[in-house]
Amino acid sequence: METPVETYEAPLTPKNELILTPEAQSYLLTAGKWATFLGILGFIFCGLFLLLALSMGTIMSKVASMQPYNPATAMMAGMGGGLTAVYVLLDLLYFFFALYLYQFATKIKAAINFSDSIQLTAGLKKLKSFFKLWGIVTIVIIALYVLGIICVIAFAASMGAAMHQ
Template sequence: METDETYITPPGSTEIILTAEAQSYLLSAGKWATFLGILGFIFCGLFALLALSIGTIFSKMAETMPYNPGLKMMAGFGSGVTIFYLLIDLLYFFFALYLYQFAVKIKAGVNFKDTAHITAGLGKLKSFFKLWGIVTIVFICVYILAIICFVAFAATMAKDMSAGM
């Protein structure tokens, strides 16, 4: 995960001047990003609490219904589910962090007319979208793999059923 970036202006480049309307749009985006970033941190905390308590929830459910074998199996997976949820929460934390960092830097840059802050803020926005793109590619690959596994499983089952007749 990207945490700090340095920016070097290429020689001979021209400066970009932001109009008042563009600055207003950036400030508005910064305000919304602050809201979404803080909300993301809050949900990260709540999700972490859920992740840390899910193993106990599964165990207690198995204790209250001892004759249900599915619940006993779920109780055994409690720590695995906790680790999986914490990893998802960590990923979600980086989304919230990049949004919040974008908001802080872009608002400071526009308010103080500081190009370095605006550049750093846009760098955090780039990091946010880069992370979003990587996660999207991973999910597409998982979906494709799941479809291939499902087709292979269905073909195997169809072959076994036709051989048994």
Template sequence: MDNFEEIKPELQEDAEVDALWITEDIRSYIYDAAKWTRFLSIVGFVLTAMFVMSAFSVGAMLSTLSTTMPGNPMLKLGSTVWTIIYLLFALLQFYPSFLLYKFSTSATKAVLFADQPSLGEAISKLKSFFKFWGILTIVIIALYILMIVLFVTTGGQAPA
């Protein structure tokens, strides 16, 4: 990281008008962010693996639940539906973890080797990560609003 030479234009006409300069401080921040995103992505991959293992063991969990609590409403959905739900959660965990991992590897390469295309790829993955969470947040807020509207219109009564 010490072998990077910061280049500044001598005259304003030498530089592009829309150019950004990556200072040593900025490089340090990107490098630190890359380390943390690598850690978070690994944790996300572990959680994804746990969701997948849970998805394929949901049948055993439901059979145990049926013996201990035979009237449990979770049993009505069946093991196939619960497997699909767990796999959906695994996918929702895997995709942002993958984006964070790609950001981490590209950002580290960009900082260590002063590689501009890698920095562009890293920022692209970071943008995709935040776009994913933004869309997911909008969906969750919409579902909450829908639940509130349904609760108000049904007067708080559970369907018969």
């Protein structure tokens, strides 16, 4: 009677497991320190910009009162509320840039200091969110530039046609 041949099966492990070398960890830790600095600076500038945004209506009204006979300053005073709204929205957008950067920094530093792969993943997720937001904003700005160029060309063409009549 034949004995069954036993076969060895290796445990299932990823073939290309990612390992962070000490040098890579040092780079991430340094990036985390700089991201902390830039995130905190971003929060400070968000606060200052918010103060400017909330003061915009008052500033525009004061400029208009200094030149009561200038129709341009009267128009600027009327735009104070709109500028405040635009500035608050821009400040909110900038806040998320600072927030994602700061969250990346805190999670990456914790991941490296405590060898925590869950924190590393969470930190890299925040970095991904930061760059995704940056990409979306860049696409919107490029689209606005293209739209602006098209409007200028259309306006110039209509002015040229009007001049030839």
